[in-house]
Amino acid sequence: MPTRNFDVVILGGGNAGMGVTVATREAGLKVAIIEPDLLGGTCPNRGCMPKKVLVAAAHTLDEIERAKAHHITVGKPSLDWAALIDREKAMIAGIPGSLANAMTRRGVEVIRDRGRFAGQNAVAVDGETLEAKHIVIAIGSKPRRLPFSGAELMITSDDVLSERTLPASVVFVGGGVIALEFSHVYARAGTQVTILEVLPRLLTNMDADAVAQLHSETERIGVAIHTGVEIQRIERAGDRLRVIYEEAGSEHAIEADRVVNGAGRIADLGGLDLPAGQVASERERIALDAHLRSTSNTAVFACGDAVASSPQLSPIATYEGRIVGRNIVDGPKHTPDYANVPACVFTVPALASVGLTQTAAEEQGIELRIEVNDMHNWLSGRLMPRPRPGRKCWSTNRPIALSGRTSWATPVRN
Numbered sequence: 001m002p003t004r005n006f007d008v009v010i011l012g013g014g015n016a017g018m019g020v021t022v023a024t025r026e027a028g029l030k031v032a033i034i035e036p037d038l039l040g041g042t043c044p045n046r047g048c049m050p051k052k053v054l055v056a057a058a059h060t061l062d063e064i065e066r067a068k069a070h071h072i073t074v075g076k077p078s079l080d081w082a083a084l085i086d087r088e089k090a091m092i093a094g095i096p097g098s099l100a101n102a103m104t105r106r107g108v109e110v111i112r113d114r115g116r117f118a119g120q121n122a123v124a125v126d127g128e129t130l131e132a133k134h135i136v137i138a139i140g141s142k143p144r145r146l147p148f149s150g151a152e153l154m155i156t157s158d159d160v161l162s163e164r165t166l167p168a169s170v171v172f173v174g175g176g177v178i179a180l181e182f183s184h185v186y187a188r189a190g191t192q193v194t195i196l197e198v199l200p201r202l203l204t205n206m207d208a209d210a211v212a213q214l215h216s217e218t219e220r221i222g223v224a225i226h227t228g229v230e231i232q233r234i235e236r237a238g239d240r241l242r243v244i245y246e247e248a249g250s251e252h253a254i255e256a257d258r259v260v261n262g263a264g265r266i267a268d269l270g271g272l273d274l275p276a277g278q279v280a281s282e283r284e285r286i287a288l289d290a291h292l293r294s295t296s297n298t299a300v301f302a303c304g305d306a307v308a309s310s311p312q313l314s315p316i317a318t319y320e321g322r323i324v325g326r327n328i329v330d331g332p333k334h335t336p337d338y339a340n341v342p343a344c345v346f347t348v349p350a351l352a353s354v355g356l357t358q359t360a361a362e363e364q365g366i367e368l369r370i371e372v373n374d375m376h377n378w379l380s381g382r383l384m385p386r387p388r389p390g391r392k393c394w395s396t397n398r399p400i401a402l403s404g405r406t407s408w409a410t411p412v413r414n
Ligand SMILES: Cc1cc2nc3c(=O)[nH]c(=O)nc-3n(C[C@H](O)[C@H](O)[C@H](O)COP(=O)(O)OP(=O)(O)OC[C@H]3O[C@@H](n4cnc5c(N)ncnc54)[C@H](O)[C@@H]3O)c2cc1C
Pocket: 011, 012, 013, 014, 015, 016, 017, 034, 035, 036, 037, 038, 040, 041, 042, 043, 046, 047, 048, 049, 051, 113, 114, 115, 116, 138, 139, 140, 141, 157, 178, 271, 272, 303, 304, 305, 306, 311, 312, 313, 314, 315, 317, 346
């Protein structure tokens, strides 16, 4: 097989992979990105960007619902789902091409293939071997495979973003960010939505009291939420699917047009042949040091969703990619800092957070001062009226703005 030599070969052309090219190309290194699919990866093509086109429509439906508070009479809205999906696809269509141009201008060679390790400093693509001083794993994540029978009948967020027929009913298996965000879109579009979550509550990475408000609002718009359930199996029921699950010790069944895997995403390391690269991993986690470098092969780095321990957010993928680029150029000196990561659940209304949750801060022994600011009765809050969530909510350790309520807590450090 023919062999070519590079300073840096990057597996994956998403936010993380492209982040690596900044410092490495500024330093004049010879860089290649291997990408079998659309350049840009998940965020612009199958994630953040197309999702926000749907979320924007949900916002408009929400505004229409609340128009009468402003003495505006609006007829019953009608959403053309197929046209909305077409709008979404049209809005993102040009992104891979403009990113390809950006890579050309930056002097990065883009190789259209799927790569795998062929040695400690070598990657195999179709028909050639690429030898490199540094190899970066930036392959992103895939929906988690679930162990119950019929799991293969579930669709993924990719399908939600592509199907031009609005389903009459949908079940989300898992109550994480993706499930919540799409639930708010579907419910406002008229779909009957059910969320089945195995844990005792939704969005376990966020403050419980803030999530309780979002939980209430999600139920108010018609989404049925069941927490603490265990999925037994999924089976066909004519044209529909039946989900059999256990809740509070008894078995239940629910039928729906679609069942969506909303149970989180993990790195898909299977096709990389990590042993050939002597890259240690355990249970879909690449073993990394504090500089995002493989603990077993110092030529190899990882960044973005492929790093199992950091938040799966596109700005974090870019940030980690840039750190890996600097570590390649400067030597392993740079370490990511995840202390104040902002995050947002793009429901309507959205739930935002930054930094530690109250629970995480308490676990770390940080002394906290909790401050709560309920904005419902503020004039500025009443300008844009929202139904008041039914649940009581008291403390959180960072700013949130949900249904007109803001609360935060300030860590008090000695
Ligand atoms: C529906 C959805 C909505 C989201 N919304 C948001 C949001 O609002 N805000 C936010 O911050 N984040 C959001 N995310 C998360 C965000 O998209 C990811 O965190 C981010 O895209 C990860 O970037 P990455 O470069 O690590 O991986 P990716 O962007 O997934 O890129 C990895 C690339 O590697 C390629 N690849 C895979 N295997 C190989 C191989 N063997 N060889 C070569 N290439 C390979 C893939 O084709 C892919 O293009 C969302 C995700 C989803 C699914």
